[in-house]
Amino acid sequence: xxxxxxxxxxxxxxxxxxxxxxxxxxxxxxxxxxxxxxxxxxxxxxxxxxxxxxxxxxxxxxxxxxxxxxxxxxxxxxxxxxxxxxxxxxxxxxxxxxxxxxxxxxxxxxxxxxxxxxxxxxxxxxxxxxxxxxxxxxxxxxxxxxxxxxxxxxxxxxxxxxxxxxxxxxxxxxxxxxxxxxxxxxxxxxxxxxxxxxxxxxxxxxxxxxxxxxxxxxxxxxxxxxxxxxxxxxxxxxxxxxxxxxxxxxxxxxxxxxxxxxxxxxxxxxxxx
Amino acid sequence: xxxxxxxxxxxxxxxxxxxxxxxxxxxxxxxxxxxxxxxxxxxxxxxxxxxxxxxxxxxxxxxxxxxxxxxxxxxxxxxxxxxxxxxxxxxxxxxxxxxx
Numbered sequence: 001x002x003x004x005x006x007x008x009x010x011x012x013x014x015x016x017x018x019x020x021x022x023x024x025x026x027x028x029x030x031x032x033x034x035x036x037x038x039x040x041x042x043x044x045x046x047x048x049x050x051x052x053x054x055x056x057x058x059x060x061x062x063x064x065x066x067x068x069x070x071x072x073x074x075x076x077x078x079x080x081x082x083x084x085x086x087x088x089x090x091x092x093x094x095x096x097x098x099x100x101x102x103x104x105x106x107x108x109x110x111x112x113x114x115x116x117x118x119x120x121x122x123x124x125x126x127x128x129x130x131x132x133x134x135x136x137x138x139x140x141x142x143x144x145x146x147x148x149x150x151x152x153x154x155x156x157x158x159x160x161x162x163x164x165x166x167x168x169x170x171x172x173x174x175x176x177x178x179x180x181x182x183x184x185x186x187x188x189x190x191x192x193x194x195x196x197x198x199x200x201x202x203x204x205x206x207x208x209x210x211x212x213x214x215x216x217x218x219x220x221x222x223x224x225x226x227x228x229x230x231x232x233x234x235x236x237x238x239x240x241x242x243x244x245x246x247x248x249x250x251x252x253x254x255x256x257x258x259x260x261x262x263x264x265x266x267x268x269x270x271x272x273x
Numbered sequence: 274x275x276x277x278x279x280x281x282x283x284x285x286x287x288x289x290x291x292x293x294x295x296x297x298x299x300x301x302x303x304x305x306x307x308x309x310x311x312x313x314x315x316x317x318x319x320x321x322x323x324x325x326x327x328x329x330x331x332x333x334x335x336x337x338x339x340x341x342x343x344x345x346x347x348x349x350x351x352x353x354x355x356x357x358x359x360x361x362x363x364x365x366x367x368x369x370x371x372x373x
Binding site: 035 | 294295296299300303310311312313315316319323329340341
């Protein structure tokens with residue numbers, strides 16, 4: 001009972017109170033809950049924490065959390081809603097219209113870096129889930145860049161190889177090009193929401209526990225950003241244009257998005273320090 | 274004078290007699306005001322800390338984790354004096370009406 005009570009109290013305290021205040025309250029309640037008689041009469045954890053909550057710092061945190069969560073969820077899910085009126089404001093994939101994915105992602109990443117650097121708490125031991133999730137994000141980034149690299153080498157060879165690899169799906173009714181782009185694009189579009197949910201979860205973990213969870217958020221955001229930029233660029237790539245080859249366009253993508261990945265990795269490193 | 278002020282007065286009075294361990298303060302006050310939730314008393318304690326009436330420090334511990342103690346500051350002494358004055362005025366007014 002004591003452990004459960006304290007665990008719930010810690011969660012409420014770390015969510016609603018500034019770091020130093022939360023630590024003080026948790027330390028006090030550890031002492032109080034050590035007395036079985038007092039423990040029986042203790043108020044619900046939420047009722048203990050609520051009167052201690054100061055509006056200004058709590059609402060500032062909620063606002064920062066809303067910005068970070070909206071940034072990653074809006075960007076992450078934008079690829080699955082291509083063509084829907086609302087999402088076109090953010091991402092007009094496949095039409096050559098405006099794309100605000102990098103700007104929104106940058107806002108989320110900068111907010112996370114600043115917030116958790118100033119207000120976060122570093123625990124002695126890093127959770128094992130952090131390197132695992134960072135590895136998943138890195139794999140996604142590597143996959144996207146590999147796709148750009150494969151297209152930039154010899155697009156026809158890549159298309160043929162891809163056609164052979166995906167022959168089990170059935171005969172290709174359209175141009176081979178459409179399949180070679182279609183499947184990776186779908187993987188990027190529908191992988192992004194999963195990364196977005198991982199990123200949103202890591203925000204909660206960074207607030208409640210170790211601030212280094214913010215590194216997962218930053219890297220997930222980076223992976224989503226470059227995935228969707230590739231989806232966006234390949235959506236209106238004119239492969240019949242003889243002036244610019246697919247290889248040339250893919251090289252441009254590889255160069256630009258490697259830069260974004262490098263910035264994301266620096267941000268991840270800063271979050272981990 | 275509200276009940277909250279009376280609890281606050283009692284809390285400041287206990288601390289005016291010497292530094293107190295947080296848990297002891299809560300236990301003693303909860304014994305005197307059993308119908309007041311410990312969370313309400315604790316919120317008062319933290320509120321007084323935030324207002325600068327109290328300060329906390331880690332006490333030396335021979336065994337186990339260091340205990341956190343609370344002590345009254347000059348601002349806290351001033352607040353205690355003000356509440357005590359209010360309480361005496363209220364007590365005198367009630368005595369004048371014959372309230373035992």
